[in-house]
Amino acid sequence: MLSSHAAADAGRLRQAEALPAVRPQLMIGGSWRDASDRGTFPVENPATGEVLSWVADATPQDAIEALDAASGVQASWALKDPRDRAEILRRGYERLVTQTDRFAQVISMEMGKSVHEARGEVAYAAEFLRWFSEEAVRVHGRYQRAPAGPLRHLISKKPVGPCLLITPWNFPLAMITRKVGPAVAAGCAMVLKPAELTPLTAALFVSLMEEAGLPPGVLNLVSTTRAQDVVGALLADRRLRKVSFTGSTRVGRTILAGAAANVLRTSMELGGNAPFIVFEDADLDAAVEGAVQAKLRNMGQACTAANRFLVHRAVAASFVDRLRDRFAALSAAGGASDGEIMGPLISATARTNVHRMVEDAVDRGAALVLGGGIPAGPGHFYPPTILLDVRPGSRVLSEEIFGPVAPIQQFSDDREAIDLAMDSELGLAAYAYTRDLDRTLRLQDELQTGMLGINTGLISDPAAPFGGVKQSGLGREGGAEGIEEYLTTQYVGVRQAAPSPSDPP
Numbered sequence: 354m355l356s357s358h359a360a361a362d363a364g365r366l367r368q369a370e371a372l373p374a375v376r377p378q379l380m381i382g383g384s385w386r387d388a389s390d391r392g393t394f395p396v397e398n399p400a401t402g403e404v405l406s407w408v409a410d411a412t413p414q415d416a417i418e419a420l421d422a423a424s425g426v427q428a429s430w431a432l433k434d435p436r437d438r439a440e441i442l443r444r445g446y447e448r449l450v451t452q453t454d455r456f457a458q459v460i461s462m463e464m465g466k467s468v469h470e471a472r473g474e475v476a477y478a479a480e481f482l483r484w485f486s487e488e489a490v491r492v493h494g495r496y497q498r499a500p501a502g503p504l505r506h507l508i509s510k511k512p513v514g515p516c517l518l519i520t521p522w523n524f525p526l527a528m529i530t531r532k533v534g535p536a537v538a539a540g541c542a543m544v545l546k547p548a549e550l551t552p553l554t555a556a557l558f559v560s561l562m563e564e565a566g567l568p569p570g571v572l573n574l575v576s577t578t579r580a581q582d583v584v585g586a587l588l589a590d591r592r593l594r595k596v597s598f599t600g601s602t603r604v605g606r607t608i609l610a611g612a613a614a615n616v617l618r619t620s621m622e623l624g625g626n627a628p629f630i631v632f633e634d635a636d637l638d639a640a641v642e643g644a645v646q647a648k649l650r651n652m653g654q655a656c657t658a659a660n661r662f663l664v665h666r667a668v669a670a671s672f673v674d675r676l677r678d679r680f681a682a683l684s685a686a687g688g689a690s691d692g693e694i695m696g697p698l699i700s701a702t703a704r705t706n707v708h709r710m711v712e713d714a715v716d717r718g719a720a721l722v723l724g725g726g727i728p729a730g731p732g733h734f735y736p737p738t739i740l741l742d743v744r745p746g747s748r749v750l751s752e753e754i755f756g757p758v759a760p761i762q763q764f765s766d767d768r769e770a771i772d773l774a775m776d777s778e779l780g781l782a783a784y785a786y787t788r789d790l791d792r793t794l795r796l797q798d799e800l801q802t803g804m805l806g807i808n809t810g811l812i813s814d815p816a817a818p819f820g821g822v823k824q825s826g827l828g829r830e831g832g833a834e835g836i837e838e839y840l841t842t843q844y845v846g847v848r849q850a851a852p853s854p855s856d857p858p
Contacts, residue, residue, distance in 0.1 A: 377408040382570045431540040438537055470696075489538035506846060521599050531831060620826075635668065639808060647784055666765055713749070
């Protein structure tokens with residue numbers, strides 16, 4: 354049951370008074386500046402609706418000037434010693450760790466997650482800088498003799514070139530470092546376009562990398578409400594060589610179409626519809642804790658969030674009872690304290706969409722076990738909600754919920770569970786709780802997802818490749834694979850002259 358928001362509101366007001374200084378401007382070529390038409394837009398606190406700051410609203414002209422800056426330094430930046438790039442990332446990591454509270458406060462205020470959870474994001478984000486500082490010096494090529502003939506093969510890796518990085522609002526820091534880290538390590542200059550709902554975190558991070566020694570022009574920032582025009586102008590420019598996007602599949606398709614004209618390298622981390630499967634042999638206490646983690650992390654606003662719960666009939670009643678008790682124990686406190694709390698959804702529109710999904714499921718015959726109502730008071734809060742026996746065709750089964758709603762279906766055997774799990778055009782992540790090794794290996798073979806968590810509700814790790822299959826995206830971020838997305842392969846064939854008869858043996 355939701356608690357009063359009075360304490361949360363007071364906490365938010367105290368936070369607003371202490372909002373860390375953030376430059377609400379564009380960063381282009383090493384200089385902070387206003388938009389060319391002097392336009393600005395408001396950034397709001399989703400827990401209260403108050404305006405936190407007015408931020409420069411970039412135009413297409415500003416975006417092209419940012420690409421001018423990135424293109425102007427690309428050649429020299431690509432030749433920078435890998436160790437130098439690694440040290441910049443390492444300094445960025447160390448500075449970010451020491452400024453955890455500062456970043457967590459900004460994240461909490463403009464995105465809505467609790468300060469406690471925001472600190473977790475900062476720690477996660479910092480690890481991408483540390484990981485890719487270590488990968489920067491491990492970009493390998495090879496030398497080989499041609500199988501036949503006098504050629505020698507020299508194969509090397511080179512930075513792909515200027516990149517456009519488009520990041521979402523739900524993890525406003527981690528999704529930036531997951532892209533900036535490998536781009537810096539590979540030697541690519543960048544134009545960063547953060548989500549318009551959370552540009553303050555991005556500006557704070559760009560300042561930090563400037564302090565860490567990143568040369569002017571390597572990382573340029575264009576915050577904007579004119580995303581379609583700004584991104585379109587950049588995609589149409591032949592100097593841009595790569596676009597990396599995290600967001601919805603719908604928008605991803607549009608960006609892919611725009612990238613086709615100039616045959617850009619693309620990395621697409623798109624939507625998810627993760628099944629969470631609880632088999633009859635599962636440790637139910639562990640499964641419930643995993644469900645809380647996979648469903649309620651970031652208020653369910655994550656592409657890896659458990660979207661559909663598939664529970665074996667033999668344990669369904671017990672699982673639902675335990676999950677209801679666990680969900681009911683959580684309260685909405687809007688980031689005012691550091692405990693295990695639920696913050697608001699990102700906007701009124703997002704909350705309305707989630708609520709309509711719940712209503713649709715109930716109208717089709719699902720049982721409302723918990724939650725399901727919009728609370729009174731300020732902010733975009735929504736309670737942890739459980740739906741049982743959700744019918745096929747319900748929106749909560751086919752669409753990405755992006756909210757704290759757990760729709761539950763029951764199954765009778767492994768085949769039915771796998772078929773239900775794969776009833777989606779998306780394939781980012783899946784979760785399963787079982788003690789059966791053979792079943793685990795079968796799931797690995799049959800589940801068409803880029804990632805699979807076994808007996809865990811948290812699978813994201815900077816040292817592991819993150820990404821999906823089908824319409825969940827292209828490419829991988831993180832892990833040893835992450836830097837490859839920012840590198841291109843060059844082959845040089847060197848003909849070795851035949852030895853002269855007069856040459857000594």
